[in-house]
Amino acid sequence: MSETQYLAAKTIDEAVTAHSKANGSARFLAGGTDLLVQIKSGIKKPKLVIDIKKIVELNTIKEVSDNEFVVGASVSGANLNRNNKFTKLWPGVIEAFRLIGSEQIQGRASLGGNLCNGSPAGDSVPALIAAGCIAIIAGPDGKKEIPIENFHKGPGKTVLENGEMLVSLKFPKREINSSDAYLRMTPRTEMDIAVVGCGVNITLENNVCTAARVSLGAVAPTPLLIKDASDIMIGTDLNSDILDKVANLCIKACNPINDKRGTIDYRTKVAGVLLKRSVLIAIDRIKGN
Amino acid sequence: MSKIQVSTNINNESVEYLCEPHDTMLNVLRNQLDLTGSKESCGSGDCGSCSIILDGELVCSCLMLAAEAEGSKLETIEGMSEGGKLHALQQKFLEKAALQCGICTPGFLMASKALLDHNPTPTETEVRFWLAGNLCRCTGYDKIVKAVLEVADDMKESA
Ligand SMILES: Cc1cc2nc3c(=O)[nH]c(=O)nc-3n(C[C@H](O)[C@H](O)[C@H](O)COP(=O)(O)OP(=O)(O)OC[C@H]3O[C@@H](n4cnc5c(N)ncnc54)[C@H](O)[C@@H]3O)c2cc1C
Ligand code: FES
Ligand code: FES
Numbered sequence: 001m002s003e004t005q006y007l008a009a010k011t012i013d014e015a016v017t018a019h020s021k022a023n024g025s026a027r028f029l030a031g032g033t034d035l036l037v038q039i040k041s042g043i044k045k046p047k048l049v050i051d052i053k054k055i056v057e058l059n060t061i062k063e064v065s066d067n068e069f070v071v072g073a074s075v076s077g078a079n080l081n082r083n084n085k086f087t088k089l090w091p092g093v094i095e096a097f098r099l100i101g102s103e104q105i106q107g108r109a110s111l112g113g114n115l116c117n118g119s120p121a122g123d124s125v126p127a128l129i130a131a132g133c134i135a136i137i138a139g140p141d142g143k144k145e146i147p148i149e150n151f152h153k154g155p156g157k158t159v160l161e162n163g164e165m166l167v168s169l170k171f172p173k174r175e176i177n178s179s180d181a182y183l184r185m186t187p188r189t190e191m192d193i194a195v196v197g198c199g200v201n202i203t204l205e206n207n208v209c210t211a212a213r214v215s216l217g218a219v220a221p222t223p224l225l226i227k228d229a230s231d232i233m234i235g236t237d238l239n240s241d242i243l244d245k246v247a248n249l250c251i252k253a254c255n256p257i258n259d260k261r262g263t264i265d266y267r268t269k270v271a272g273v274l275l276k277r278s279v280l281i282a283i284d285r286i287k288g289n
Numbered sequence: 290m291s292k293i294q295v296s297t298n299i300n301n302e303s304v305e306y307l308c309e310p311h312d313t314m315l316n317v318l319r320n321q322l323d324l325t326g327s328k329e330s331c332g333s334g335d336c337g338s339c340s341i342i343l344d345g346e347l348v349c350s351c352l353m354l355a356a357e358a359e360g361s362k363l364e365t366i367e368g369m370s371e372g373g374k375l376h377a378l379q380q381k382f383l384e385k386a387a388l389q390c391g392i393c394t395p396g397f398l399m400a401s402k403a404l405l406d407h408n409p410t411p412t413e414t415e416v417r418f419w420l421a422g423n424l425c426r427c428t429g430y431d432k433i434v435k436a437v438l439e440v441a442d443d444m445k446e447s448a
Contacts, residue, residue: 004310006293006310006311006354006356008346008359029354029357032352032354033352036352037334039311039330039354041333049310049355052355075435078345078346078347080347101334101417102334103400103403103422104334104337104340104347104400105422107346107347108348108353110347
């Protein structure tokens with residue numbers, strides 16, 4: 001990478017302009033835990049690396065109104081984990097984010113990097129989709145907003161066009177009696193890539209489910225929002241018959257790869273199991289158990 | 290290709306250096322600043338032997354560009370002892386034989402220091418999780434974990 005240049009952008013405009021001028025040969029640098037590994041191994045050879053961590057908005061956690069958070073794209077896992085209110089409102093997002101790497105990796109890795117890297121197995125992504133999170137994107141033509149479930153286009157591919165940068169992640173205002181959970185299955189317990197990741201986010205009123213979102217990672221070319229599975233949960237008490245049905249819809253939505261980490265049969269079956277377990281965890285969290 | 294000039298603070302001293310845009314922090318520490326305590330073992334964020342503390346956060350210096358250190362505050366293993374007196378963690382690692390070949394040791398010490406800075410009273414589970422990003426091929430970890438827990442205990446008693 002001898003021809004690489006480095007720019008520490010101070011504003012969103014500066015970053016976006018530099019990226020768009022480079023015509024596809026620039027890369028944004030957040031924590032670098034994906035990008036620097038890819039550069040070192042020669043998989044990526046950007047001519048310009050634009051460091052975005054010094055842009056205030058990208059590195060800020062903001063509670064814009066009571067229980068409503070906007071998290072900057074480059075905020076690290078260690079930093080977000082120190083925000084007691086956020087971790088209380090979104091335990092599923094935090095547990096997904098905190099699964100990424102060791103403490104050293106957590107000191108740098110960001111939600112934005114996990115999302116923009118475009119891996120179908122990025123651990124935070126199903127949790128963000130389940131949360132109903134919105135990506136705020138800045139580009140040469142101004143800002144736009146995209147729900148996370150529409151952010152990925154395929155392995156390594158996202159909706160971001162030349163010059164476009166993820167600025168922050170907007171979480172919906174947290175309703176009371178709601179919680180979320182994320183579980184992943186890996187062949188090893190740590191430092192491994194998910195063969196299935198499952199995020200759920202539910203609201204219960206008097207034991208009846210009034211809102212639900214289910215998302216799966218690593219079982220298709222992109223992380224998925226399982227809309228029909230989410231919908232049949234609403235209006236029910238989430239008893240085991242309903243959860244069997246939801247699990248079956250999850251299994252149907254899977255279109256995984258077959259590899260040494262997990263066969264198609266295995267990944268598909270595990271998706272159903274993780275769904276049930278994560279719903280039970282979210283219910284426990286709502287009930288304060 | 291023009292070099293980048295960086296002003297930073299390492300172990301409470303102002304430091305300036307010139308680096309290539311692609312130089313890692315680890316590379317500059319070891320090969321330019323003669324701070325060879327941080328080790329490069331994997332170079333890919335997996336082993337923790339290059340651990341340093343960057344603005345209070347534990348990071349792998351092999352996965353950081355030297356240019357990123359502009360205006361930051363870095364702590365490396367070289368700054369751990371004070372005036373020739375070993376840090377309590379260093380002393381305890383020696384007493385408990387929590388090292389053998391020593392390649393992983395600077396990384397373990399920096400990670401343990403960052404842990405106690407953030408959480409002075411960790412449980413054994415917390416210590417094991419926190420140190421999961423540091424690999425040792427010699428000791429089997431038990432002695433390291435015990436050394437960290439004993440230092441935390443000593444700190445509690447003297448507090
Ligand atoms: C040892 C190790 C263990 C890991 N374990 C896991 C794991 O368990 N689960 C997991 O999911 N991942 C894991 N990862 C991968 C990685 O740590 C995560 O994907 C992390 O969230 C990436 O964040 P980052 O800030 O470091 O991204 P970077 O490396 O800085 O960026 C990643 C990509 O996104 C682009 N990008 C970053 N921010 C933006 C933005 N704001 N706008 C537009 N583009 C942007 C970059 O150009 C780059 O292409 C691991 C990595 C390592 C080294
Ligand atoms: S050398 Fe940096 S983590 Fe192994
Ligand atoms: S003492 Fe040899 S690798 Fe840890």
